[in-house]
Amino acid sequence: MKKTQVKLQAIQGNHSSALAAIDAGCRFYAGYPITPSSEVAEKMSSLLPDVDGVFIQMEDEIASMGAILGASLGGKKVMTATSGPGFSLKQEHIGFAAGAEIPCVIINVMRGGPSTGMPTRPSQGDVMQARWGTHGDHPVIVLAPDSVAEIYQQTLRAFNLAEQLRVPVVVLFDEVLGHLVESITIPEADTFERVERKWASGPEAEFQPYRDSGNGVPEMAMPGSGYRVHTTGLTHAEHGFPTQDPEIVERVTERLFNKISANYSLVESYEAEQCEKADVVIVAYGITARATRRALRKAREKGIGAGLFRPVTLWPFPQERFIEEVNPDAQILVPEMNRGQLSTEIERIAGRERVTSLPRFDGEPISPQQILEKIVEITAHG
Amino acid sequence: MVETGKTTQEFEIRDYLRTELMPHFMCPGCGHGIALRALLWAIHDLGIAKDNLAVVSGIGCSGRTAAYIDANTIHTTHGRPLSFATGLKLARPDLHVVVITGDGDSLAIGGNHLIHACRRNLDITCVLLNNEVYGMTGGQVSPTTSAGRYTTTTPAGNHEPVFDACELATAAGASFVGREITMHVTALRDLFVQGLKHSGFSFIEVISDCTEIYGRKNELGNSPEMVMSHKADIRPESYGNVVDEPFRPTDLNVGVLSQTDRPEYYTAYRQHFGKQVEGNDDPKKGGAVT
Ligand SMILES: Cc1ncc(C[n+]2csc(CCOP(=O)(O)OP(=O)(O)O)c2C)c(N)n1
Numbered sequence: 001m002k003k004t005q006v007k008l009q010a011i012q013g014n015h016s017s018a019l020a021a022i023d024a025g026c027r028f029y030a031g032y033p034i035t036p037s038s039e040v041a042e043k044m045s046s047l048l049p050d051v052d053g054v055f056i057q058m059e060d061e062i063a064s065m066g067a068i069l070g071a072s073l074g075g076k077k078v079m080t081a082t083s084g085p086g087f088s089l090k091q092e093h094i095g096f097a098a099g100a101e102i103p104c105v106i107i108n109v110m111r112g113g114p115s116t117g118m119p120t121r122p123s124q125g126d127v128m129q130a131r132w133g134t135h136g137d138h139p140v141i142v143l144a145p146d147s148v149a150e151i152y153q154q155t156l157r158a159f160n161l162a163e164q165l166r167v168p169v170v171v172l173f174d175e176v177l178g179h180l181v182e183s184i185t186i187p188e189a190d191t192f193e194r195v196e197r198k199w200a201s202g203p204e205a206e207f208q209p210y211r212d213s214g215n216g217v218p219e220m221a222m223p224g225s226g227y228r229v230h231t232t233g234l235t236h237a238e239h240g241f242p243t244q245d246p247e248i249v250e251r252v253t254e255r256l257f258n259k260i261s262a263n264y265s266l267v268e269s270y271e272a273e274q275c276e277k278a279d280v281v282i283v284a285y286g287i288t289a290r291a292t293r294r295a296l297r298k299a300r301e302k303g304i305g306a307g308l309f310r311p312v313t314l315w316p317f318p319q320e321r322f323i324e325e326v327n328p329d330a331q332i333l334v335p336e337m338n339r340g341q342l343s344t345e346i347e348r349i350a351g352r353e354r355v356t357s358l359p360r361f362d363g364e365p366i367s368p369q370q371i372l373e374k375i376v377e378i379t380a381h382g
Numbered sequence: 383m384v385e386t387g388k389t390t391q392e393f394e395i396r397d398y399l400r401t402e403l404m405p406h407f408m409c410p411g412c413g414h415g416i417a418l419r420a421l422l423w424a425i426h427d428l429g430i431a432k433d434n435l436a437v438v439s440g441i442g443c444s445g446r447t448a449a450y451i452d453a454n455t456i457h458t459t460h461g462r463p464l465s466f467a468t469g470l471k472l473a474r475p476d477l478h479v480v481v482i483t484g485d486g487d488s489l490a491i492g493g494n495h496l497i498h499a500c501r502r503n504l505d506i507t508c509v510l511l512n513n514e515v516y517g518m519t520g521g522q523v524s525p526t527t528s529a530g531r532y533t534t535t536t537p538a539g540n541h542e543p544v545f546d547a548c549e550l551a552t553a554a555g556a557s558f559v560g561r562e563i564t565m566h567v568t569a570l571r572d573l574f575v576q577g578l579k580h581s582g583f584s585f586i587e588v589i590s591d592c593t594e595i596y597g598r599k600n601e602l603g604n605s606p607e608m609v610m611s612h613k614a615d616i617r618p619e620s621y622g623n624v625v626d627e628p629f630r631p632t633d634l635n636v637g638v639l640s641q642t643d644r645p646e647y648y649t650a651y652r653q654h655f656g657k658q659v660e661g662n663d664d665p666k667k668g669g670a671v672t
Contacts, residue, residue: 028473049655054472058465059498066458066465066495070438073456073466074473092459223454223470223477224433230400230449232457241403241449 007186013148013177014081016184017107018043020155021079023186025194026105027053028076030067032060032086035119036175037109040081061086065093065106072102073231075197075222077159081107083175084117087126087133094168095134096233098256101166101210101218103197105158108170109178112363121363122175124286124337130170131315137253139260141169141267142315144285148182154269154312160195161267165259166217172314174337176287176365200227209240210252216259260316269312272325278307280331280378283322283346285311287365288335294368299375306375314342319349326350331378333358335366391426398422398432400452408443411597411605413590414511416564418447420588421480421509424574436477438467440492442518443592444484444511461492464499467506475648478578481508486516489525489545500554503582504647507574510547510585513592521595532599551585552640558584559640563612564591566636576638582646589615589634 011019018040021029029044041057048055054071058064061082068078082090087108097104112118113125126133130142141161145154151173158169200207200221209229213219218238221227234242235249243249260267273296275281280299284292289310299306309326311318326332332350334343335358343357358374360366399422408415425435432453439448441460448455454477458466463481471479488496488510499508515533516522522535526547530539552559558580562570570588577584591597591608602608615634 028469030469049657052657054651056468056472058468059494062462063465063468063495063498066462067469067472070456070466070469070471071473072469074470074477076473078469093462096459221454223436223474226433228432228453228455230455230457232449233459234457 008183009186010181010183011148012039012179012181013151013173014039014109014179015043016148016151017081017155017171018047019186020152021105021159022047022051023189023192024077024156024159026077026079026159027051028068028071028078029053029080030056030058030064030071030078031080031082032058032064034061034083034086036111036178037081037083037086037107039178040107040109044079061089062092065090068104069093069097069102072104073223077103077163079105079107081109083109083111083119084113084126085115087129091129091134094140095136095138097168098134098138098140099136099233099235100231101256102168102231103162103166104168105155105162106168106170107155108172110172110174112361118363120175122287122337122365123361123363124174124288125341125361126172127314127336127338127341130172137257139167139256140315141165141167141260141313142172143169143269143312144172144314145177145312146286146289146310148177148180149184150312151177152184152186156192157269160193163197164195164217164266165263166197166220167260172286174287200225208238210236211238212255216255216262264316267313267316268318268321270318270321271308271310271312272321273308273310274305275307275309275325275330276327277305278327278330279305280333280375281307281309281326282371282375283309283311283332283334283342284336285314285342288337291366291368292335292371295371295375298368298372302376304375304379317345317349322349330354331356333371333374333378335360335371335374337361337366393423393426395419395422398426398452399450403450406450407446409592409594411591411593411608412443412517413513413564413588413592413605413609414443414447416567417509417511417570417588417590418450420567420570421574422451423571424578427571427575428578430478430578434477436467436470436474436479437482438463438470438479439482440484440487442484442487442516443513444482444487444517446518447511448482461487461490462495463487464492464495464506464508468499468502468504471504471506472648475505479506480578481506483508483510484517485510485512485514485526485547486524489547489550497550497554500551500556500583500585502647503555503557503644505581505583507577507580507584507586509574510587511590512547512587513590513596515592515596517592517595521592521599531596533596534599547587548585548639555583555644556585556640557582557642557644558638560585560638561587561589561634561636563589563609563616563636565609565613569636573638580641581649582644
């Protein structure tokens with residue numbers, strides 16, 4: 001069945017990610033209910049049977065994450081969704097996915113933390129956890145959309161990146177975006193790119209499941225196709241079996257990171273608006289970027305030269321683009337709904353003296369007024 | 383459920399092993415190897431093609447056995463192979479999915495996954511290699527360590543009650559539950575054959591032995607002596623009351639302990655949504671888009 005019409009729909013953010021997953025070719029979803037992400041699971045449970053997919057509610061988030069990895073190894077495009085406490089539980093298997101290079105998409109609809117925190121309040125407190133939540137050096141891609149439409153687009157992209165680079169991809173947004181209802185245009189099926197995994201080819205006896213197949217990414221072996229490979233969370237050599245040989249360990253770990261950096265042009269996404277000549281540049285992502293846009297308009301009305309740098313790819317952070325786009329003399333303001341998590345990354349790139357953090361962690365979104373006041377304050381001092 | 387393509391060839395274990403990985407890393411006298419042999423023998427007798435076999439294992443000495451099998455093998459995380467196996471089997475009902483787990487793996491850290499796998503009744507065969515101890519980490523107490531036994535974390539002898547894995551599995555809804563000891567290699571093979579043929583979740587506990595760590599610490603003798611003692615642990619009913627003197631009183635029964643006819647999970651799932659029950663048309667598509 002091919003879509004023939006562009007459809008305009010008013011939907012909530014959580015449903016938007018589910019629709020995008022189906023359109024991307026996701027045919028397996030495992031999850032465990034948690035506010036404010038449950039609508040993703042609910043939507044998937046109604047959509048998947050119609051496309052011959054499987055939905056399963058597992059006994060917990062660890063099992064949900066394990067189940068999607070099993071299904072991905074079986075050849076399916078897979079997704080799960082969760083929030084804070086569940087994201088913590090998924091970390092063990094996110095590490096497995098990173099190490100064994102298993103494509104998967106994880107939606108994390110952030111709520112207040114730590115621990116059970118504030119289930120129904122928005123937050124951006126999982127920015128660092130999304131990057132370093134599981135132990136050991138590991139690659140991960142994190143995308144942070146700022147609207148219901150962008151949740152759709154970035155979820156599609158998440159699948160493409162996961163399949164192409166064999167890496168877990170986290171789509172990170174918050175309670176407000178998850179429950180926000182906006183009109184979005186669902187594109188025609190043949191108007192967007194849908195990337196398929198590269199499957200093992202060539203003589204079976206010579207196949208090495210973790211050998212770089214050209215762009216840093218190894219080909220995957222489909223069970224039942226003659227390549228009987230071993231998958232393990234133990235550090236493994238190109239042949240897939242465990243090793244502790246220092247030289248090999250260093251080589252294979254480097255490749256895990258290189259496959260992302262070598263393909264970073266695919267991964268990178270950001271928005272830069274009037275950053276070159278600005279006196280102050282606001283670095284904002286997700287829901288906070290929307291409040292920032294409003295604040296920017298007001299600031300410009302006051303004659304303040306203000307720009308916006310909005311990373312859509314949060315990790316790895318588009319550092320080179322930031323340096324290229326942003327006036328090196330500009331002050332930088334980082335509003336975010338946590339105690340300054342991305343702010344530390346911006347300090348690392350831009351230097352501490354230029355960066356002001358605007359944290360908010362009381363369960364309320366940052367208001368345009370709050371950002372505006374800070375812009376005025378910074379520029380008055382500067 | 384397994385299509386039986388009756389093989390006429392003699393079973394040769396090397397045909398099913400990744401011999402390039404030899405020598406293996408198990409201790410001398412470890413019972414896990416005997417269980418592995420019986421499992422591969424059953425797979426051979428059923429004519430299951432190696433390409434269509436997926437072995438999913440947890441972490442532990444038990445979990446390490448999977449890598450030696452020349453099949454699609456997935457060595458997962460501690461206690462959680464059943465979660466991977468559930469996803470794999472639902473994605474690929476055409477594969478024969480066997481899980482290998484340990485007593486710590488499936489009864490301690492993975493207990494929740496085990497009971498829910500039993501409840502769902504997806505067509506997976508779960509093999510629990512019970513050596514009464516955490517072998518891999520050097521011999522700590524496990525949920526099946528017998529009363530009074532010494533381990534590295536029970537220096538005064540174990541004071542905790544034990545789990546009966548088979549009773550647990552039966553109570554949780556596993557539709558096929560059986561137990562064997564490694565001494566009965568052919569009976570164990572036959573039990574595996576039945577479990578693999580069963581449509582639904584089959585749970586088979588193998589009483590294995592950890593000679594080097596557990597046996598040594600508790601002065602249970604060398605491997606043959608430990609294996610023999612398992613035989614003496616079995617309740618006389620299991621042998622039709624024809625048995626040597628039991629060495630110690632236990633509730634150990636062997637053979638098929640329970641079997642029920644419950645709807646298999648994936649079949650029921652498909653029927654529920656009015657779909658044909660068959661394997662995926664073309665697994666290479668990786669999720670065809672409508
Ligand atoms: C999350 C986690 N916790 C702990 C461990 C350490 N660990 C490895 S194997 C093992 C116990 C395995 O015991 P069992 O399941 O009885 O298998 P055996 O080694 O005896 O065959 C433990 C605790 C681990 N790998 N991962």
